Amino acid sequence: MPTRFFxxxxxxxxxxxxxxxxxxxxxxxxxxxQAQALLALYDxxxxxxxTESARAAWLSSTDVSDEHTxxxxxADTAFAAxxxxxxxxxxxxxxxxxxxxxxxxxVRQLRQMLSLxxxxxxxxxxxxxxxxxxxxxxxxxxxxxxxxxxxxxxxCVEPVITNDLDRVLGESTDLSARLRAWEASKEVGATLRDxxxxxxxxxxxxxxxxxxxxxxxxxxxxxxxxxxxxxxxxDRLVAEVRPLYEQLQCWTRYELARRYGVAExxxxxxxxxxxxRWGQSWPGLVEGVNMDALVEGREPRWMVExxxxxxxxxxxxxxxxxxxxxxxxxxxxxxxxxxxxAHASAWHVDLEGDVRSLMSVEPTWxxxxxxxxxxxxxxxxxxxxxxxxxxxxxxxxxxSYHEGMGDLIALASSQEPYLREIGLLHEGQQIDQMQWLLDxxxxxxxxxxxxxxxxxxxxxxxxxxxxxxxxELDRRxxxxxxxxxxxxxxAERPEGGCDACTKTHINDDPGQxxxxxxxxxxxxxxxxxxxxxxxxxxxxxxxxxxxxEVGVFLRxxxxxxxSRDWREVLREHTGQDLTAAPMLAYxxxxxxxxxxxxxxxxxxxx
Ligand code: X8Z
Ligand code: ZN
Numbered sequence: 001m002p003t004r005f006f007x008x009x010x011x012x013x014x015x016x017x018x019x020x021x022x023x024x025x026x027x028x029x030x031x032x033x034q035a036q037a038l039l040a041l042y043d044x045x046x047x048x049x050x051t052e053s054a055r056a057a058w059l060s061s062t063d064v065s066d067e068h069t070x071x072x073x074x075a076d077t078a079f080a081a082x083x084x085x086x087x088x089x090x091x092x093x094x095x096x097x098x099x100x101x102x103x104x105x106x107v108r109q110l111r112q113m114l115s116l117x118x119x120x121x122x123x124x125x126x127x128x129x130x131x132x133x134x135x136x137x138x139x140x141x142x143x144x145x146x147x148x149x150x151x152x153x154x155x156c157v158e159p160v161i162t163n164d165l166d167r168v169l170g171e172s173t174d175l176s177a178r179l180r181a182w183e184a185s186k187e188v189g190a191t192l193r194d195x196x197x198x199x200x201x202x203x204x205x206x207x208x209x210x211x212x213x214x215x216x217x218x219x220x221x222x223x224x225x226x227x228x229x230x231x232x233x234x235d236r237l238v239a240e241v242r243p244l245y246e247q248l249q250c251w252t253r254y255e256l257a258r259r260y261g262v263a264e265x266x267x268x269x270x271x272x273x274x275x276x277r278w279g280q281s282w283p284g285l286v287e288g289v290n291m292d293a294l295v296e297g298r299e300p301r302w303m304v305e306x307x308x309x310x311x312x313x314x315x316x317x318x319x320x321x322x323x324x325x326x327x328x329x330x331x332x333x334x335x336x337x338x339x340x341x342a343h344a345s346a347w348h349v350d351l352e353g354d355v356r357s358l359m360s361v362e363p364t365w366x367x368x369x370x371x372x373x374x375x376x377x378x379x380x381x382x383x384x385x386x387x388x389x390x391x392x393x394x395x396x397x398x399x400s401y402h403e404g405m406g407d408l409i410a411l412a413s414s415q416e417p418y419l420r421e422i423g424l425l426h427e428g429q430q431i432d433q434m435q436w437l438l439d440x441x442x443x444x445x446x447x448x449x450x451x452x453x454x455x456x457x458x459x460x461x462x463x464x465x466x467x468x469x470x471x472e473l474d475r476r477x478x479x480x481x482x483x484x485x486x487x488x489x490x491a492e493r494p495e496g497g498c499d500a501c502t503k504t505h506i507n508d509d510p511g512q513x514x515x516x517x518x519x520x521x522x523x524x525x526x527x528x529x530x531x532x533x534x535x536x537x538x539x540x541x542x543x544x545x546x547x548x549e550v551g552v553f554l555r556x557x558x559x560x561x562x563s564r565d566w567r568e569v570l571r572e573h574t575g576q577d578l579t580a581a582p583m584l585a586y587x588x589x590x591x592x593x594x595x596x597x598x599x600x601x602x603x604x605x606x
Pocket of ligand 1: 373
């Protein structure tokens with residue numbers, strides 16, 4: 001197989017302790033020249049093996065089978081043998097001992113080399129191999145799981161996909177139907193529990209092998225921060241949104257108790273009362289704001305194309321034909337038995353022009369936002385895939401930038417002037433600004449931050465940095481859900497399950513959920529700047545559609561990829577350091593409104 005060939009070649013070239021013969025020895029060269037020689041060898045093999053891995057992962061995520069899991073494991077093992085090669089690690093470390101002798105771009109590439117090596121360092125090949133295989137197995141368990149709404153004995157008589165469960169949680173006012181759907185969504189946890197425990201050890205093991213305190217600390221390193229610094233930042237964000245969140249939580253539990261005919265609203269919101277499996281977003285609560293109705297009856301393909309039109313209207317190119325040919329954008333057609341990953345993702349398969357997305361788009365408002373989110377990744381890939389950006393740095397300024405770009409456009413695409421322009425809001429259809437803002441808070445950062453910066457990040461921090469024991473998984477999970485989100489399980493959870501494991505990222509995107517929390521902070525900073533300074537419009541009613549100057553602004557942020565420091569990029573383009581102030585200002589009018597609505601109610605839950 002080509003992958004083996006490449007990996008073997010590399011090990012032969014570097015593993016014997018030398019660069020290919022040149023005039024003079026490697027050590028005679030200036031550090032920058034040594035680094036360039038290393039990179040010249042590394043880059044083409046990196047791209048080839050990365051591409052093989054991505055292709056195999058694509059296959060195993062879009063058509064789950066033992067064969068495809070095997071192919072993925074093989075490709076990832078070859079990639080790991082190369083990226084984690086002991087000689088790569090030694091060379092990169094040696095050169096980084098004197099960063100002042102290297103250009104900034106070179107230092108960044110070498111650091112990225114080490115970061116890739118830390119995923120599977122071949123200084124501990126047993127551990128590295130075990131991790132690669134365990135990751136592939138866990139993804140296959142998750143992606144291949146058959147959700148089931150009704151069983152007779154052990155036979156599933158109502159197999160469903162997660163879109164179906166989400167529909168029940170989005171629409172039903174029947175609490176027993178809601179409970180069934182919510183419980184069905186948690187069944188996968190038991191299947192994933194042992195795999196997560198195994199991965200906890202293996203992920204920590206490889207990170208420690210590379211000198212990190214643990215896997216969580218390794219992941220946070222993408223921001224140039226320590227785990228403690230990250231947790232302080234996240235706690236600050238949680239505290240900043242807390243006053244408004246407490247009002248939202250209070251308003252919501254009364255609203256839902258009324259809707260479901262429950263006389264006394266419970267202090268903590270029962271998880272199955274909410275329109276999202278994890279309570280990370282609270283859609284469908286505001287009377288008179290029915291966002292789903294705006295896209296009802298639309299073709300799924302239209303949803304993706306409309307997202308594309310938004311980017312194109314700002315001066316981005318059309319998506320390449322290969323995007324449409326290679327992507328897997330809609331639920332598996334009825335009658336087909338193929339199983340695929342249910343969660344949306346965007347792929348940069350060859351670090352050049354092969355960009356794809358995996359989704360299961362249906363005409364709902366959530367999928368409308370998700371199409372914009374995924375195309376944000378795709379346009380980021382396309383923008384930094386240019387000769388000036390080395391392959392190793394074809395990433396976001398940090399991971400949260402990558403997450404934030406599409407969410408920024410999703411925010412812009414949810415605003416009134418745009419919805420009118422494209423005819424989703426009809427002439428004469430009036431909207432109540434406060435109710436729209438309320439819906440936006442319930443489905444946006446104010447409910448999302450307690451979940452992402454609170455529950456998810458604290459759980460994963462405990463899982464890796466504090467080696468949370470297996471027996472504690474669910475207890476710890478629900479203690480954070482209660483503390484940060486004010487939500488409780490419908491009833492005591494069964495032993496042997498793992499409700500945290502039901503969240504995709506815990507399994508296949510580990511130790512980095514705070515990316516989404518920080519993405520929200522950055523995107524409101526960008527949005528505020530774009531509306532006020534570029535478009536001279538109000539941030540709550542602001543239309544980027546058809547404004548190439550916004551595209552110019554965003555492309556300038558995207559184009560360097562990871563070749564510049566993320567803090568510098570933010571300062572240069574917004575004039576500010578990271579701050580939640582624009583986000584808080586956006587939702588500020590709600591505080592008084594909700595305090596009035598909640599008068600006489602005991603709010604807060606601790
Ligand atoms: O996972 C995603 C994207 C793919 S990167 C759809 N998101 C998080 C989630 O669904 O939990 C977007 C927002 C949060
Ligand atoms: Zn994303």
